[in-house]
Amino acid sequence: MSFGLEWQLIVELLLLGCCTGFLAGLLGIGGGMLLVPFMTLLLTLKGFPNDYIVKMAVATSLATICFTSISSVRAHHQRGAVRWGVVKLLAPGIVVGSMLGAQIAKALPSNVLALFFAAFVSFSATQMFRNKKPRPTRQLPPAPGMFGAGSGIGVLSSLVGAGGGFVSVPFMTWCNVPIHNAVATSAALGFPIALAGTVGYVAAGWTLHGMPAGTLGFIYLPALLVVSAASVTTAPLGARWAHRLDVQQLKRVFAGLLYALAAYMLYKAFTV
Template sequence: MLDPLLMLELGALGLCTGFLAGLLGIGGGMLLVPFLTFILGARDVAPDLAVKMAIATSMATIVFTSVSSVRAHHAKGAVRWDIVQRLAPGIVLGGLLASLGVFALLKGAYLALFFGLFVSFSATQMFLDKKPSPARQMPGTAGQWVAGGGIGFLSGLVGAGGGFVSVPFMTWCNVSIHNAVATSAALGFPIALANVAGYVGSGLGMHGRPEGSLGYVWLPGLALIAVCSVLTAPLGARVAHRLPVRKLKRVFASLLFALAAYMFWKGVIALGN
C-alpha cells in the first residue's frame, strides 16, 4: 500500500505530464523520468535500477496519455496520419531492439548521461528555431521507415514518447509545429507498446525491484500517473493550438534543457557509486 504523500506526489506528477503530453506532443516522458528517478531513489531503490525503472514506467504511461491527447488533436484535424503510417513500422522495430536488448545491457548511469546529451541537442535545435530549407520535405516511405527506427530506438533508451526526436525531425522537414506536435502524440502509442513489451521481458529476472513491479515497470506508480494524466492531456492539446509557433518552440526547448541538466547530474552521481 502506497503512503498518502507518495500518492499525492504521483498524482501531481500525472496531472503535469498529461498536460505537457497534450501541449508539446512529448508523451510526458521528459518530465517523468527525472522525477520518477528521484522518487524511486528516495525509497531505497539502487541508483542504477531506479533510472531503468523510471524510464520503463514513464514509457508505460504514454500508452494512456497518447490516446487521450491524440483524440483532442485529431478533433482539430492536426494529426498527419500519412506520416504516422509510414513511421510506425520502423518505430516498433527500433523500440523492440532498444528495450529488449541494448537497454538491459547498459548501466543506468550511462542511460542517464545519454538522456541528458541527446535531449540537450534536441533542445538547442528547437530553441535556436533554425529554419529548414523551403524545398525540404518528408522523405519517402523507405526513408520514413529508417527515421521511425531511429525514433523508436532512441525512445526506448530514454523512456520518452519520441516527441523530442520526432517533433524537431518533422519541423526540419517543413511540417508545421502544430501538425508535428499532434502527429508526435499519435506516434507515442506504437512507441510505448513496443518498448513496454521489451521492458517487461528484459526486467523479469532483476533483483531489488520495489513491490508491485512487472519487469522494469513499477505498476503502482503507473496506475496513479496514468489515471491523472488522461484528465489533463486534452487540456494541453487545446492550449497548444492557441499558442504562437515561436512561443511553443521556446517552451519545448526550455523544458528539455532543465531536465537534461538534472539527468546529467544523476548520471555523474551514479557513476561515482
Template sequence: MGCFGGFAAGLLGIGGGMVLVPFMTMIFSAKGFAPHLVVHMAIATSLATILFTSLSSMRAHHRHGAVLWRVAGMLAPGIVVGSFIGPWIGKQMDTSALALFFGVFVAFSATQMLFNRKPEGTRPLPGTPGMLAAGGLVGVLSGLVGAGGGFVSIPFMTWRGIRIHNAVATSAALGFPIALSGTIANIVYGWGEAGLPPGSLGFVWVPALLIVVAASMAVAPLGAKLAHRLPVLKLKRIFACILYALAAYMLWKAYAG
C-alpha cells in the first residue's frame, strides 16, 4: 500500500490520501478494528503520512524555484485553522456518513483527473480575507478526507492565473501545514476514544503510519523519475479508473454501514 501510494504520488503528483484511505479501511476492517472507528482511523493515519512525505516533495519543488512562498504564506493561516476543524467535523459524523462523503469526493477528483481538467484564468488572487477563506476551505476538506488538498488548491490557484507547475509546487508546500494541523487535531479528538486498538495515538494507528511512510518515501523518487519517461496523461486516466473503483468501495461501505 505504501509503495503503491508513494509511486502514484511521485508519478502523477497526487497525494496518497485518495489511495490510502480506502485500502486502510479494508485492512483495518479485516483486522477487526471497531466498525465505528475504521474510517476515522484510516483518514487520520493517511493524513499523518503526508506529514512526512510532503517534506521531500516540498524540498524537490523548492530546489527548482517553483514554490510561490508568498502565496503559500497567504493560504497557510486559513489552512492551519481549517485542517484543525476538519477532523472535528469528521468526528461528529458516523462511519457511514464519513465514508459517503469520502466516496463522493474521490469520484469528483477522479473525474477531474480523467478529463485532465486544469482551469485557467486571469483573475488576480483575492485579498487577505479571500485567501484566508480559500485556505480554510482547503484545510477543512483535507482534514475531512485525509488528503493533501491538491485537488482543491491547484484548481483554485490556476483559476486565479497561477501557472500550473507553480500551483502544483505551491500545493506540495502546503501539504505540510495541512498534515501537521490535521494530525494534531486527530490525536486530540481521538484521545481516550473507546475501542481504539493498541498502538493508537488518538485516531492515528502508528504501526501503519511507520510502515507506509517508509515504503512510500522509498518508492516516490522512482515514480518522479519515470514521470518524465512514461505517457503520464494516459496513466492518469488509468489511475482515475482505479479511483472510481475505490470510490465505489467507500460508497458500498457507507451503504453497508
C-alpha cells in the first residue's frame, strides 16, 4: 500500500468499510454517519493538521459513498423498493445543494462543522424515536417543493459528509412514504449527493497549501480506496437485513446509531 499506510491502519479502515457498507444497505444512510466520526478519529491519531481533519473526514466519506451507494441501491432495486419517481424529483436539488454545501464547509472552522453535525444528527434521532405519526393526508410536495427539499438535503449532507439518509428518510416518512421504501429510495439518492459533494470538496481543497501527502483536494485517497473496497461487499447484506426488520425495529436501530455518533462529534467539537 502506498502513501505510507501502516498495516494496522489498513485493518482499521477495512473494518470501518465493512461496517459502513452494511449500515448503508440497512438504513439507506450512505455510511457517512459512521464514517465521519471514525475517520476523524483515525486522522487525528495519524497526526494530520487539526484545521483539515474534519473536512478531510467529510470529503473522504462522501467519495466513499459514491461506491457504496451503487452496491446498496442495486440490492434494494432488486426487491422493487426504490421509488425512482421520488429520486428523479429530489436529485436535481440535491446536486445543487451538495455543491453549495462543500463551499460553505470550506469557510467554516472545523469545530463549528463538528458541532453542527452533532446538533443536526441528534435532532434527526429524536424525531425517529418519537415516532410521531404524520397526518394521513400528507404527501410529498409537487416538483418545486421537491427541488427545494432536495437542495436542503444536499446542503446538509455535504456539510456533514453523509449520503443524505439522515435527512431524506425522516422527510419521506413524514410524507407517509413507508420506512422500507424511504430507506431504499434514500440509498439511491446517496450517489448524486456523494458525487456532487465530492467534486465540491476536491475543488475547495485544490489550491490549499500544506495538505498531507496522498490527498486530492480534501479527499484522503488511501482511506478512500480501502474503505470503498470493503463497503461495496457488505452493502448488499445490509439491504437484505433491512427487509427482514419490522418498521419499529428499523427506526430504533437508525435512531440509536445517530445518537451514538452525535455524542462523539459533540466531543470532537470541543477538542479540535
